[in-house]
Amino acid sequence: CGAVPENLIESELFGHEAGAFTGAEKRRIGKIEHAHQGTLFLDEVESMPMPLQIKLLRVLEEQKVERLGSNHVQQVDVRIIAATKSNLKTLSDEGVFRADLYYRLNVVKVDIPPLRERKEDIPTLFHHFVLIAAARYDRESIPLNAGQATKLTHHDWPGNVRELRNLAERYVLLGPAALDETDTAQDTNVNGRRTLAELMDGFERLALISALNACHGSIKDTMVELGIARKTLYDKMKKHGLDKAEFKE
Missing domain, CATH: 3.40.50.300 (P-loop containing nucleotide triphosphate hydrolases)
Incomplete structure (x- = not known):
């Protein structure tokens, strides 16, 4: 409604x-x-x-x-x-x-507690949303490791299930780098929400990390992957504090 x-x-x-x-x-x-x-x-x-x-x-x-x-x-x-x-x-x-x-x-009432009160369900729900997103975008479903699952349970989830579902979609599209977003508590305001500019910055950073990971830190390949000029790539890496050496194998 x-x-x-x-x-x-x-x-x-x-x-x-x-x-x-x-x-x-x-x-x-x-x-x-x-x-x-x-x-x-x-x-x-x-x-x-x-x-x-x-x-x-x-x-x-x-x-x-x-x-x-x-x-x-x-x-x-x-x-x-x-x-x-x-x-x-x-x-x-x-x-x-x-x-x-x-x-x-109020004939039959079912109380569903928020995610922060049933954190044991978070990995299972996340996996469910990942499978849905992987099928939707024709991508591979990458299972969480123990450390990643623990990271999810430590997050407060102010956006509840919608926030978890959106993160699962970003995880499918951008890879494990998407999970770094759950650590950036400073990016949220007092209501647990972020402005459009903050959301765009967060997405840009995740896209850069995902591309650099996929290209093993190669600037040339990352430029092609993202479709941007060399100077633009370096400027954005500097803005987000990213070093190509961190992504080399």
């Missing part, structure tokens, strides 16, 4: 008829209707606007949905699974989330 703009989420979930609003040139079936006789997963349900919470409650209570711009009610048989990163009970007590919807959703 949080990924969809507020002015579009109603149409996405409930659908609309042609002419229901400006730009609605044809009928659109919403996600709830598409999930008929199936399951619909709603992520970050706490971000759903209050008016839509009322409509969702009606779907749960009556198993009926009405498209925008329509007077016809569609019968649906759908199971809703909702995920949240906030405490919905607290939000409902504060009046930010409807209490009746909270109790209607």
